[in-house]
Amino acid sequence: HIGPLQTDVSHAEFKAGVVLFFRDLTSARRLEAMRADFVANASHELRTPLASVLGFIETIQGPARDDLKARERFLEIMKGQAERMKRLIDDLLSLSRIEMRAHLSPTQTVDLASIVAQMVETLSPLARERNVVIEARFPDRPAVVLGDRDELLRVAENLIENAVKYGESGGKVDVEVAHAGPSHGEAGPHIVFDVRDYGPGIAPEHLPRLTERFYRADAAQSRDKGGTGLGLAIVKHIVNRHRGHFDIASELGQGARFTVTLPEAGASR
Ligand code: ADP
DSSP states (O other), X not given: OOOSOOXXXXXXXXXXXHHHHHHHHHHHHHHHHXXXXXXXXXXXXXXXXXXXXXXXXXXXXXXXXXXXXXXXXXXXXXXXXXXXXXXXXXXXXXXXXXXXXTXXXXXXXXXXXXXXXXXXXXXHHHHHHTTOEEEEXXXXXXXXXEOOHHHHHHHHHHHHHHHHHHSOTTOEEEEEEEEEOXXXXXXXXXXXXXXXXXXXXXXXXXXXXXXXXXXXXXXXXXXXXXXXXXXXHHHHHHHHHTTOEEEEEEOTTSOEEEEEEEEOTTOXX
């Protein structure tokens, strides 16, 4: 309805309303564009290994039909591609499960130090394989937060695995859980979980985008290492649901540092 302005709405307020309305539209459009982008990316990530599998099936049925050795080799490659698709689908499902619960705050009390210790143990074979030493430090009293055990295990897994994968081969990874005071402008005690490697680090232009789905600093390297490009997006979503903060700091050639800060549970504030 376009008519004379009502007397109780000033011109300025009316204009503000119009501006807000336009801004809402742009953010809705941006969301829609992001969703479309996500579907395009996910489809592409799945299509590539699938095309490779189909190609090898045709080769096995055709030219390589009687070449047992080649067939063995192709089957091995197909298995690798199928595993890649499975990892991707598992990560997509995790992400959508976490998103569905985004509005629910976790209510269980858990000891973050024991969760991180468990993951350091789980990842020690991978570290040995890469000749990386994980040095872990834990506080002398429990580091209690309100959290979902499986989700926090996932956070620890993604960050420590990345440090082992992308850090320096033959180098070390520092993992620490510690008590801290007020943080990010929030009063009260906090628990800080920190993972640090001394590898090539991350160029500054990539830093702000690393938690976007499918964003990789080096796509070929990530795929080579079996990455889906979803790990840090999953970490960010889990940390947000836990009302925490996720910070990444890095300089090229100086390694990278990933820090999760959560409010300590049961502490008076
Ligand atoms: P991916 O499955 O590719 O590892 P992530 O979301 O876990 O996906 O990480 C996104 C990108 O961030 C990686 O592809 C890599 O380029 C970069 N990255 C993550 N961790 C590190 C690290 N410790 N050192 C250097 N680069 C890293």
